[in-house]
Structure formats: structure tokens, C-alpha cells
Amino acid sequence: MSELRLENLRKTFGAIAAVDDLSLRVADGEFVVLLGPTGAGKTTTLRLAAGLENPDAGAVFIGGREVTGLTPAERDVAFVFQQYSLYPHYTVFDNLAFPLRAPGRKWPEERIRSRVEEIAAMLDMEHKLQNRATQLSGGEMQRVSIGRALVRAPNLFLMDEPLSSLDAKLRESMRVELKRIQRDLGATILYVTHDQLEAMTLADRIGILEDGKLVQVGAPREIYENPVSVHAARRLGSPPMNILPPQALGLPDLPPAAAQIGIRPEDVELGGDSGIVARVESLEHLGASMVAGLGFGNERLHVLLDDSQRLRRGQQITFTLNREKIICFDSQGRRIDAPPAA
Amino acid sequence: MTARDRTSLAQKAARATPEPVARRIRGLSDRALAWLFISPTIILLLAINIFPLIWTIYLSFTNYHANRPNMNVRWIGLRNYQRILGSEDIWGYLQVTAHFVFWTMVLQLLLGFGLALLINRNFRGSSFWTTVILIPMMLSPAVVGTFWTYLYQPQTGIFSYIVNAFYDFGPLDMIGSVKLAPWAIVIVDTWMWTPYILLLSLAGLRSIPDYLYEAAEIDRANAWQKFWHITFPRVLPFLMLAVLFRGIENFKMFDMVAELTSGGPGSTTELVSITLKRAAFESWKTGYASAFAVILFVTVFGLGNIYVKALNRVKR
Ligand SMILES: Nc1ncnc2c1ncn2[C@@H]1O[C@H](COP(=O)(O)OP(=O)(O)OP(=O)(O)O)[C@@H](O)[C@H]1O
Ligand SMILES: [Mg+2]
Numbered sequence: 325m326s327e328l329r330l331e332n333l334r335k336t337f338g339a340i341a342a343v344d345d346l347s348l349r350v351a352d353g354e355f356v357v358l359l360g361p362t363g364a365g366k367t368t369t370l371r372l373a374a375g376l377e378n379p380d381a382g383a384v385f386i387g388g389r390e391v392t393g394l395t396p397a398e399r400d401v402a403f404v405f406q407q408y409s410l411y412p413h414y415t416v417f418d419n420l421a422f423p424l425r426a427p428g429r430k431w432p433e434e435r436i437r438s439r440v441e442e443i444a445a446m447l448d449m450e451h452k453l454q455n456r457a458t459q460l461s462g463g464e465m466q467r468v469s470i471g472r473a474l475v476r477a478p479n480l481f482l483m484d485e486p487l488s489s490l491d492a493k494l495r496e497s498m499r500v501e502l503k504r505i506q507r508d509l510g511a512t513i514l515y516v517t518h519d520q521l522e523a524m525t526l527a528d529r530i531g532i533l534e535d536g537k538l539v540q541v542g543a544p545r546e547i548y549e550n551p552v553s554v555h556a557a558r559r560l561g562s563p564p565m566n567i568l569p570p571q572a573l574g575l576p577d578l579p580p581a582a583a584q585i586g587i588r589p590e591d592v593e594l595g596g597d598s599g600i601v602a603r604v605e606s607l608e609h610l611g612a613s614m615v616a617g618l619g620f621g622n623e624r625l626h627v628l629l630d631d632s633q634r635l636r637r638g639q640q641i642t643f644t645l646n647r648e649k650i651i652c653f654d655s656q657g658r659r660i661d662a663p664p665a666a
Numbered sequence: 667m668t669a670r671d672r673t674s675l676a677q678k679a680a681r682a683t684p685e686p687v688a689r690r691i692r693g694l695s696d697r698a699l700a701w702l703f704i705s706p707t708i709i710l711l712l713a714i715n716i717f718p719l720i721w722t723i724y725l726s727f728t729n730y731h732a733n734r735p736n737m738n739v740r741w742i743g744l745r746n747y748q749r750i751l752g753s754e755d756i757w758g759y760l761q762v763t764a765h766f767v768f769w770t771m772v773l774q775l776l777l778g779f780g781l782a783l784l785i786n787r788n789f790r791g792s793s794f795w796t797t798v799i800l801i802p803m804m805l806s807p808a809v810v811g812t813f814w815t816y817l818y819q820p821q822t823g824i825f826s827y828i829v830n831a832f833y834d835f836g837p838l839d840m841i842g843s844v845k846l847a848p849w850a851i852v853i854v855d856t857w858m859w860t861p862y863i864l865l866l867s868l869a870g871l872r873s874i875p876d877y878l879y880e881a882a883e884i885d886r887a888n889a890w891q892k893f894w895h896i897t898f899p900r901v902l903p904f905l906m907l908a909v910l911f912r913g914i915e916n917f918k919m920f921d922m923v924a925e926l927t928s929g930g931p932g933s934t935t936e937l938v939s940i941t942l943k944r945a946a947f948e949s950w951k952t953g954y955a956s957a958f959a960v961i962l963f964v965t966v967f968g969l970g971n972i973y974v975k976a977l978n979r980v981k982r
């Protein structure tokens with residue numbers, strides 16, 4: 325059992341509340357991703373869980389045992405840092421072996437060797453084992469950092485944007501790899517990122533973090549379809565959800581409190597005789613799909629289309645919104661429930 | 667920069683210059699212009715550094731005496747070198763110097779690095795104490811030598827008093843005793859220059875990012891491992907640099923020791939620089955002193971080079 329439970333955690337730095345009354349449970353074997361913009365308190369949350377920082381209030385439980393106030397070593401967690409924190413003057417092998425050589429562990433050197441080689445193979449780093457850490461590229465250093473966390477099977481993995489310095493291709497393969505490793509090991513992982521694609525693909529559940537507060541927790545699909553706020557809505561999906569003032573669309577039957585409405589780019593339909601007239605202002609081709617930027621009145625709207633549609637920049641076109649998919653928000657950006665069925 | 671850019675730049679520069687000067691400059695190539703600009707530096711360097719060096723090497727093969735300008739100077743080949751290297755006294759002075767350099771370096775490294783580790787904990791008032799500790803380094807070595815003769819007074823000096831507060835040795839004649847004098851100069855130099863090692867160590871310590879220690883903590887490293895695997899290797903290049911600078915300085919140490927003991931008692935604290943100065947400006951054996959200077963120069967230069975190679979290896 326290695327579930328992680330954070331209860332009402334609070335951490336302030338001077339006047340800033342980096343983490344504000346945060347509660348979260350990561351079940352045994354679950355992969356939870358914290359998603360939030362820069363400065364949202366993602367790193368601080370991980371550091372509180374690891375014991376690198378002491379909370380001003382609240383408690384941390386690992387495997388049902390309260391560990392608030394215990395040192396990182398006593399919590400037996402692995403941490404992948406945002407900056408790759410390797411021992412620069414050691415080889416990749418020694419870096420990977422370091423956690424296994426910690427006092428009290430007393431593994432025979434033979435067993436350490438085979439374990440390190442196993443991990444290196446998993447990370448595709450076998451041929452670099454004798455390189456010094458300073459002779460690696462950023463992506464390789466990052467992989468060694470991840471390897472250093474994986475090499476001993478700890479209670480809990482905490483990962484702070486471990487893929488941020490990799491190129492797109494490597495990032496994708498590491499994503500797949502990481503997910504596979506997590507399934508194989510049944511590892512419990514709390515993972516931080518500001519990349520929504522990483523969050524969507526990796527997470528069993530996503531936690532949306534905003535100014536130190538956890539605004540929504542749920543399965544990726546659930547948050548995608550039912551965001552509780554404008555912030556949460558715009559955090560997932562690319563391009564992000566369109567947020568528009570309702571009066572610009574002339575929609576009747578909206579709840580009176582609706583100050584903004586949200587519609588996903590894929591839920592806008594082009595063409596048809598009735599609908600709002602707009603002008604195509606930009607076109608972005610993404611391979612199989614395409615994003616069109618439409619302008620109407622003072623508003624702009626992104627539409628996701630498949631690439632077969634023939635559009636020209638400057639062209640006049642009509643669009644309609646899929647009424648079932650419209651989400652209404654009040655003036656504070658909070659979700660208003662039950663948009664009226666048409 | 668292409669060749670065309672360069673010529674046009676030169677032309678622009680020429681146009682902006684007063685007419686008579688411009689006429690002269692326009693005739694010059696870029697290369698000539700470059701030489702024109704660096705020539706003052708080169709001439710100064712030649713006049714102040716290179717020429718005296720070559721002149722010293724020349725004099726070391728002669729029997730020149732600077733106090734007898736009218737004596738005719740004879741070329742005597744390697745005789746000066748033979749006399750120096752064959753002299754037991756000289757080897758004695760080299761030993762005294764080696765003792766001084768070795769022990770000052772060892773003590774200053776231990777104390778300087780140790781204090782740096784303490785100060786790096788950022789306790790309250792740590793910056794104040796850093797400043798206080800740095801004061802000796804800012805004093806003039808000759809002044810330091812002079813006032814330590816007072817501190818070392820066996821009857822009235824505070825040094826003897828403090829040592830006796832811990833253990834009753836009786837009056838300590840640090841400067842007058844053959845046994846203690848070599849340590850007297852080591853102590854003063856250590857007092858004066860430990861701050862220097864401290865400063866460089868602190869620079870090294872402050873350059874280590876916290877997250878390295880945090881990562882080690884997660885990996886369950888203990889305090890000793892953190893020191894041995896992170897702190898020490900990170901600070902080592904700084905320490906080695908400090909030892910290089912201070913080692914060279916102490917090899918040619920003169921002023922502080924000249925004021926403190928003038929090489930005595932006997933020649934127990936006679937460092938090579940003191941011998942050299944005596945040969946050159948008291949016995950006026952200029953040729954002989956030049957040969958000695960060349961030997962010392964080659965020694966320092968050779969050791970320094972070996973050391974820098976080692977330093978570069980550590981840095982990598
Ligand atoms: N040691 C510290 N001292 C003072 N303020 C801090 C400290 N650590 C974090 N903060 C502040 O706390 C807030 C949250 O920081 P945190 O590092 O958790 O953000 P983050 O979500 O990880 O951002 P990023 O995506 O940029 O890494 C920020 O406003 C930051 O300035
Ligand atoms: Mg962060």
C-alpha cells in the first residue's frame with residue numbers, strides 16, 4: 325500500500341500562499357497529474373509531499389501513515405527534479421547506482437550492477453553508462469534523472485516536469501514508456517506538468533491547480549467535458565476552449581446569470597444557411613486537422629476542422645454552435661449547471 | 667566580417683579623422699593599423715618584463731657585481747649554477763622554504779575551508795563575522811610582520827599569554843628559539859591568509875545549487891556522503907586555485923618574514939627570497955644572485971605548470 329494523501333496543506337512564502345488548503349488523494353498504483361500554469365504551486369506541492377518543505381498547516385500521509393515532519397529519507401519517496409540534479413563528476417552508472425549505495429541499503433555490488441543495467445536498458449541509455457554526467461545532452465540527463473528515481477522501487481514517485489527539456493519526439497516516446505513502466509510496476513505517481521497533452525495522455529486523474537488551489541480533480545475526459553470553471557476549461561484541449569460573451573451570439577434560452585459561454589473548437593460547425601456570418605482570419609494546418617480562426621464583430625473563435633475542407637483566408641463563412649456542448653459560466657468564471665436543452 | 671566591410675570601416679574611420687592624420691592612416695593596411703595599436707603595450711612588456719628576464723639570464727653566466735661598475739665583466743659559464751646547486755646552505759634554505767610553504771598551505775586549507783563550511787550555514791551575523799575575519803588579509807605584510815614581533819614578545823606579548831592560559835609552558839620565545847621560529851612564521855602567515863582561502867571556499871560553496879543536496883537527501887545519503895560526493899568535488903577546483911596562488915606567493919615570501927625574524931635565529935627561517943636579497947644587495951654578487959633567481963623561477967614555473975595540469979583534470 326503506498327497511497328498518498330495530502331490534507332488541507334498550506335504553505336506560504338512571505339505574502340504569497342504558494343499552496344492554499346490543498347487536499348488530494350493519490351490511490352495505490354494511480355497516476356495523478358497536477359496541471360497548472362507557472363507559479364501555480366505545483367513544485368511546492370510536490371516538495372511538501374516529499375518532505376523537502378514543511379507545511380504551515382495540514383498533513384501528509386503515505387501508505388496510511390502520517391509522515392508530516394519526517395525527513396525525505398524516512399518517507400521513502402523518489403523525486404525527479406525540474407532541474408536535472410545529477411552528480412556532475414560521476415558517470416551515468418554511478419549516478420544510477422547512487423541511491424542503491426545509500427547507507428543501510430547494503431546491496432551487493434553485483435546486484436547493483438544488474439539493476440542499473442536493467443534500468444539503463446529501459447531508458448535506452450546502456451551505451452552511455454560510462455559517460456560522465458557533464459557529457460550528456462539535456463534530454464539524456466533528464467532520462468538519467470528519471471532512471472535514478474526508478475532504480476529503487478520506492479513507495480511513491482514524485483515527478484516535477486520530467487519531460488520538459490526533451491524534444492517533441494523523445495517526449496512522446498518517454499511518455500509512452502513512462503506510462504508502460506508505471507503499469508508494469510504498479511507505481512503510484514504524482515506528476516507535475518503544464519503541458520496539457522502530457523496530462524491527458526498520462527493521467528488516470530488530473531488535478532487542475534490555480535494560484536495554489538486545487539480547482540478540479542477528475543479523469544481527463546471528465547474535466548475536458550465538464551470543467552468547473554473557465555480556468556479549468558481552458559487548461560485542457562488544444563486549441564483551448566473558446567470563451568465568448570453570449571450576446572455576441574444572439575443565443576436565446578441561456579440562464580440569465582451566464583456572463584460567458586464556452587465552446588470547444590471541435591463543436592463548431594461551418595456552412596449551413598442559418599448561422600452567424602464570420603470571416604476566416606487565419607488557417608493553421610496540423611497534418612490531418614486544421615485550425616481556423618474566425619472573426620465576427622469584435623470576437624474571435626477557433627474552429628477545429630479536418631483538413632479536407634477548402635478554406636481561404638479572408639473568405640466569408642457561416643457557423644453554428646453545437647448547442648448540447650455549450651457550457652455557461654457566471655461573471656466569476658464559475659460553471660453554471662445544466663445548460664438548457666434545446 | 668568580410669574584407670569589404672573591413673575596408674569600408676577603415677575608410678569611415680579615416681574620413682572621421684582630421685585631414686593630415688587621415689592622409690597618413692589611409693596609406694596603412696588593417697594589419698599595420700593593428701600593430702600600431704598594440705605596439706605600446708608590447709614595447710612596455712618587452713621593456714619591463716622580457717628584457718630584464720633575458721638580462722638576468724645573461725648575468726647569471728657572468729661574475730658581474732652591481733656595486734663595481736668599472737670591473738670588467740667575465741663570462742664564467744655554469745660556475746654560478748654549480749656553486750649554488752653544490753652548496754649545502756642553499757639546500758637548507760630551500761628546505762626552510764618548503765617547510766614554510768607546506769605547512770602554511772595545509773593549515774590554511776584546513777582552517778579556511780572549515781571556517782567557510784561554518785559561515786556558509788548563514789547563522790545570524792555571519793556576514794559580520796566574514797568581514798571581521800577578512801581584516802588580516804587587508805593589512806600590509808610588513809606591518810603584520812612588525813606588530814607580530816610585539817605579540818610574540820616572550821614576557822609581555824599576548825601570544826605567550828594566551829598559550830599559557832591553556833597550558834603552562836612558561837614564557838614562549840617564538841622568534842628567538844630555533845625550534846619555534848619556523849612555526850612562528852607559519853602561524854603569522856596562516857593568521858594573515860586563511861581568510862583568502864575562506865573567501866574562495868565560500869565562493870565554491872555558494873555555487874553549489876540546493877537541489878543537489880535535496881536530491882541526495884531523497885536518495886538517503888547521509889551528511890558525510892553529501893559532503894564527499896557533492897560539496898568536496900564542487901569546492902576542490904576553488905581550493906586548488908587558492909593553493910596555486912598562495913603557494914607561489916609563499917614560495918617567494920619576503921616582506922613579512924624579513925620584518926618578523928629577518929631569517930633568524932641562525933638561518934632557521936631564512937627563506938630563499940631572503941637569501942636572494944642578501945646575495946644581490948648585501949654581498950652584491952649580482953651574477954650569482956641572478957643564477958639563483960633563474961633557478962627559483964624555473965622551479966616555480968615548472969611546479970606551477972604541473973599543478974595547473976592537475977587542476978584542469980580535476981575541473982573536467
Ligand atoms: N523558496 C521560495 N521562496 C519564496 N517564494 C517561493 C519559493 N518557492 C516558491 N515560491 C513561490 O511560490 C509560488 C509557487 O511556486 P512553485 O515553484 O510551486 O510554482 P510552479 O507551479 O512549480 O511553477 P513552474 O511551472 O514555473 O515550475 C510562486 O509564486 C513562487 O514565486
Ligand atoms: Mg515548478
